[in-house]
Amino acid sequence: MAMVRRLRHTPRTLFEKIWDEHVIFEEPGQPTLFYIDLHLVHEVTSPQAFEGLRLAGRRVRRPDRTFAVMDHNVPTTDRSLPVADPIARQQMDTLAKNCQEFGIRLFDLHHPEQGIVHVVGPEQGLTQPGMTIVCGDSHTATHGAVGALAFGIGTSEVEHVLATQCLVQPKPKTMEVRFVGPRPFGVTAKDMILALIGQIGTSGATGYVIEYTGQAVRDLSMEERMTLCNMSIEAGARAGMVSPDEKTVEYLRGRPYAPKGEAFEAARQRWLAYATDPGARFDRVVEVDMSRIVPMVTWGTSPGMVTTIDGKVPDPDAIADPVEAQNVRYALRYMGLEPNTPMTEIPIDRVFIGSCTNSRLEDLERAARVVAGKKVHPRVKAMVVPGSGVVKRMAEARGLDKIFREAGFEWREPGCSMCLGMNADILQPGERCASTSNRNFEGRQGRGGRTHLVSPEMAAAAALYGHFVDVRELLPRP
Amino acid sequence: MEPLVRHRGVVAPLNRPNIDTDQIIPKQFLKRIERTGFGEFLFYDWRYGEDGKPNPEFVLNRPPYTQASILVTGPNFGCGSSREHAPWALMDFGIRVVIAASFADIFYQNCFKNGLLPLTLPQPEVDRIFQAIEQADPSTGLYLTVDVERLLVHDDRHQLEIPFALDPYLQETLLHGLDDIARTLKHEALIAAYEAQHGK
Numbered sequence: 218m219a220m221v222r223r224l225r226h227t228p229r230t231l232f233e234k235i236w237d238e239h240v241i242f243e244e245p246g247q248p249t250l251f252y253i254d255l256h257l258v259h260e261v262t263s264p265q266a267f268e269g270l271r272l273a274g275r276r277v278r279r280p281d282r283t284f285a286v287m288d289h290n291v292p293t294t295d296r297s298l299p300v301a302d303p304i305a306r307q308q309m310d311t312l313a314k315n316c317q318e319f320g321i322r323l324f325d326l327h328h329p330e331q332g333i334v335h336v337v338g339p340e341q342g343l344t345q346p347g348m349t350i351v352c353g354d355s356h357t358a359t360h361g362a363v364g365a366l367a368f369g370i371g372t373s374e375v376e377h378v379l380a381t382q383c384l385v386q387p388k389p390k391t392m393e394v395r396f397v398g399p400r401p402f403g404v405t406a407k408d409m410i411l412a413l414i415g416q417i418g419t420s421g422a423t424g425y426v427i428e429y430t431g432q433a434v435r436d437l438s439m440e441e442r443m444t445l446c447n448m449s450i451e452a453g454a455r456a457g458m459v460s461p462d463e464k465t466v467e468y469l470r471g472r473p474y475a476p477k478g479e480a481f482e483a484a485r486q487r488w489l490a491y492a493t494d495p496g497a498r499f500d501r502v503v504e505v506d507m508s509r510i511v512p513m514v515t516w517g518t519s520p521g522m523v524t525t526i527d528g529k530v531p532d533p534d535a536i537a538d539p540v541e542a543q544n545v546r547y548a549l550r551y552m553g554l555e556p557n558t559p560m561t562e563i564p565i566d567r568v569f570i571g572s573c574t575n576s577r578l579e580d581l582e583r584a585a586r587v588v589a590g591k592k593v594h595p596r597v598k599a600m601v602v603p604g605s606g607v608v609k610r611m612a613e614a615r616g617l618d619k620i621f622r623e624a625g626f627e628w629r630e631p632g633c634s635m636c637l638g639m640n641a642d643i644l645q646p647g648e649r650c651a652s653t654s655n656r657n658f659e660g661r662q663g664r665g666g667r668t669h670l671v672s673p674e675m676a677a678a679a680a681l682y683g684h685f686v687d688v689r690e691l692l693p694r695p
Numbered sequence: 696m697e698p699l700v701r702h703r704g705v706v707a708p709l710n711r712p713n714i715d716t717d718q719i720i721p722k723q724f725l726k727r728i729e730r731t732g733f734g735e736f737l738f739y740d741w742r743y744g745e746d747g748k749p750n751p752e753f754v755l756n757r758p759p760y761t762q763a764s765i766l767v768t769g770p771n772f773g774c775g776s777s778r779e780h781a782p783w784a785l786m787d788f789g790i791r792v793v794i795a796a797s798f799a800d801i802f803y804q805n806c807f808k809n810g811l812l813p814l815t816l817p818q819p820e821v822d823r824i825f826q827a828i829e830q831a832d833p834s835t836g837l838y839l840t841v842d843v844e845r846l847l848v849h850d851d852r853h854q855l856e857i858p859f860a861l862d863p864y865l866q867e868t869l870l871h872g873l874d875d876i877a878r879t880l881k882h883e884a885l886i887a888a889y890e891a892q893h894g895k
Contacts, residue, residue: 241889242882247864250882252889262778264728275876278886282895290726304726311728355777355801369801371779372730373808373875381879383886386804387862419713420771423800453774455800519713544712637776639722646745658717658775660740 228494231460232391232426235366235491239349241383248387254348256378257334258285258321260312261639262353266376267315278382280320284343285312286334287326290639293602293629296327305640319379332605332631335359335573339443340607342472346461346488351378356573356655357456358449362442363469364461364491366426369450389426389455393499396431398507403689405583406441407575407653407672409433410448411513413505415523423453425501428493433507434459439468440577447574448655451520460492512688514560515657515670517548522657524560526675526687532556551659552667553647561685563669567650568599568680569662570626572636575653575673576604581612584673585620587681587691593625594683600627600642602634626680638663651679697810698872702791703840704764707754708828714768715775716802720784733780734787755788759836767794767824773802773813782809792841794848796821807868808875814841814848820857824848827855843869 229237242250256279263285270277277283290305292298300306309326316323324331330341335356338344346364351357353375360367370384378384394413414421427449429442437445442459449457459465466485469475476484512526522545524531530549533556536542549556554563570576570584581603593599601621603609609631612618618628635642636654644650644666653676657668671679678688724736742753749756755763766785772795773781782805785793791811796818798806806813816824824839827850831837839855841848843866849856867873879886889895 238893241885248862250879250885252886252893252895254895261725265730265779268728273876302726308726308728353777353779355775369777371777371782371801371805371808373779373805377876377879380876381883381886382890383879383882385875385879419774420797420799423771423797450775450801453771453799519715540712547711637717637722639725656715656717656775658715660721661717664721664740664745 228497230391230493230497230499231364231428231458231491232366233497235347235349236388238347248385250383250385252349253351253378253382253384254282255343255350256283257338257350257352257357258283258312258375259289259334259352259354260287260308261289262372263315263375264308264311265372266353266379267319269376270379275380277319277321277379282382283321283379285316285321285323286337287312287324287331288333289633289637291326291632292640293632293634293642296630300326302640329606332608333573333576333633335443335447336577336604336608339363339439340472340605342469342475345469345475345484346465347491351384355450356447358454359443359447359573361446361449361456361458362439363465364458364488366456366458368456390424390500392422392425392427392454392501392503394427394429394503394505396429396433396505396507398433400433400436400507401510402695403512403692404507404510405672405674406437406444408510408513409505410445410451411515411520411523411670412510414448414452414520415513416505417452417503419451419519419521420453422449425454427452427454427457428499429457429459430493435462438579439464440579443577444574448520451655461488462492512672512675514675514685516552516554516560517545518551518657518659519548520655520657520670522548523670526560526685528560530554530556530558530560553649561687564649564684565597565651565679566648567644568597568676569602569635569650569652569654570600570673570676571602571604571634572654573604573633574655576602576608578608578611580653580673581608581617582615584677585617587674587677587688588624588626589620591624591681593680596683597680599625599680600629600635602629602642603631605631635662637661651676651685696808696872696874699791699810699812699843699869701840701842701844702764703838704791705759705762705836706765706767706824706828706839707760707763708825709754709766709768710825712769713771713774716773716778716781717775719773719781720778725778725780730783731787733784734789737784737788759834762789764789765792765794765839765841766790767821767828770796770818772798774799777801777805779805779808782806782811786811794821794824807865810869810872812841812843812869814859816857816859823855823857
């Protein structure tokens with residue numbers, strides 16, 4: 218076993234500390250066999266994996282390290298009614314049967330704490346610093362916000378982890394993304410990650426694990442850090458992470474699956490020690506200038522096609538590179554946009570506040586602050602889909618549901634919903650949506666649907682005005 | 696898994712960058728609980744009109760590309776969702792090799808679990824293949840042979856010959872159609888020792 222022995226005083230990054238601790242077998246020129254601490258499972262990418270186990274006569278090696286949630290295709294309407302879509306129902310039934318057969322904990326459709334897997338994990342304290350976490354979903358990077366190494370895998374790898382509690386992958390490279398300067402007024406974590414993707418492109422971090430650093434990141438709340446890490450995959454990164462600090466520890470204190478009492482204090486010391494050492498080196502460093510970030514809006518069919526709210530739709534004729542100009546033309550044709558249109562003049566038909574990116578309590582609170590006492594524009598159909606049953610009940614206890622309902626929003630049951638439109642929540646062809654989700658791909662929210670990615674505040678503001686507005690004009694100045 | 700040693704087939708050109716897995720297989724087709732049957736939904740929104748009829752302009756609907764088994768495309772192919780349904784759909788349609796200047800990480804890994812080769816070439820080489828397709832007889836298209844043993848792509852007359860690089864572990868995986876789980880379970884004792892040592 219050719220383990221890399223490091224001198225104790227060699228400064229290491231958060232990623233390196235976690236990686237080194239999880240290596241089981243390493244040989245030059247071969248991918249690494251490493252251990253997985255927590256495997257999250259959902260109904261859409263797991264049926265074929267369980268079937269593979271059964272066909273090979275294999276068992277789940279560590280059901281106690283496996284946790285299942287139904288989220289991707291669950292209805293967000295009345296849960297007392299039967300699931301109308303027979304194929305979705307079959308997928309949910311299959312997950313329930315598989316969990317029963319293999320002894321896996323499951324938050325099913327009717328569990329009070331059911332929700333989006335990447336909201337539920339941290340909320341329950343399942344997600345902890347120093348862990349390796351995988352899930353058959355590319356937004357698993359979300360869990361990196363607490364200082365875990367978390368990434369998405371395919372269904373064959375789901376089967377591999379179920380059978381072996383390990384993965385075989387090449388070691389990724391490390392990238393530091395340093396946000397330089399204080400956070401300007403009205404700028405959210407969503408704007409920070411969209412600005413990064415706009416700067417480095419959708420494959421700018423392919424092959425890398427990102428660690429987000431800088432005072433602006435330290436100043437983010439835990440939920441904001443989740444938004445930031447969530448969209449790492451949209452920059453091509455394998456994972457995104459933030460070094461654990463006291464904020465991380467306090468976030469986890471008292472959570473159902475977090476250690477308790479003395480064990481928590483012991484864990485606290487261990488968790489904080491995972492933070493990147495001063496002087497540790499990354500394979501690549503990218504700086505993002507905070508002073509240049511304002512509320513961001515995507516205009517195209519890839520998250521890198523993004524501009525500022527005071528910007529305009531780009532003009533392909535003004536782009537020198539013919540390949541890029543052609544891509545912009547494709548995107549504008551699909552999006553039904555004219556070059557040079559100011560972003561604030563783009564009319565909106567639908568608003569979606571939800572998804573693993575932006576459906577936590579703080580997201581809903583910030584959106585509600587914009588909405589309070591106002592009405593949704595008559596043309597706009599707007600909905601809020603809380604990230605979990607826990608989020609929904611906390612929001613209701615604070616009266617947020619009333620604020621949204623009185624303004625004309627629909628207030629739904631938790632799930633992935635219109636982020637990927639696997640259930641009934643989809644856009645109609647040509648409909649334009651201000652969405653707090655993570656992907657503006659063609660057809661993502663429904664065939665022919667046009668998605669603009671924004672923060673919850675910006676989505677809320679667009680719902681009121683029927684077009685994009687600079688939310689900074691609506692927010693009270695500090 | 697079926698081994699991939701040498702493959703000859705028609706190359707279909709789909710010259711767009713950043714083709715995401717939502718485009719390769721839209722979400723409404725992810726509800727199957729099998730690994731098969733996704734081929735008819737491959738590139739669904741591009742391949743079929745809103746009335747469900749084939750779009751005659753889309754490359755895979757035009758002969759000879761209806762029989763294509765190699766796809767040449769733009770960079771960052773397979774970005775977005777981790778859905779393995781994307782390689783399943785490509786394989787089920789009959790695609791065994793996708794050629795591009797770059798691939799998204801998860802898609803790249805997923806391909807090798809299914810005997811599909813994501814073949815990375817520098818963009819100028821990819822462009823040469825696009826040009827060769829344009830110059831080929833439109834009724835037959837361009838046939839390429841992808842040799843995984845010799846790590847070489849060539850046309851029938853060897854006018855086009857492009858060597859490519861591939862991680863030896865992944866090359867082995869394809870050549871022998873190896874099952875990753877069986878390979879890992881050979882290290883079962885190490886896994887158990889790791890769990891004991893780390894209190895896991």
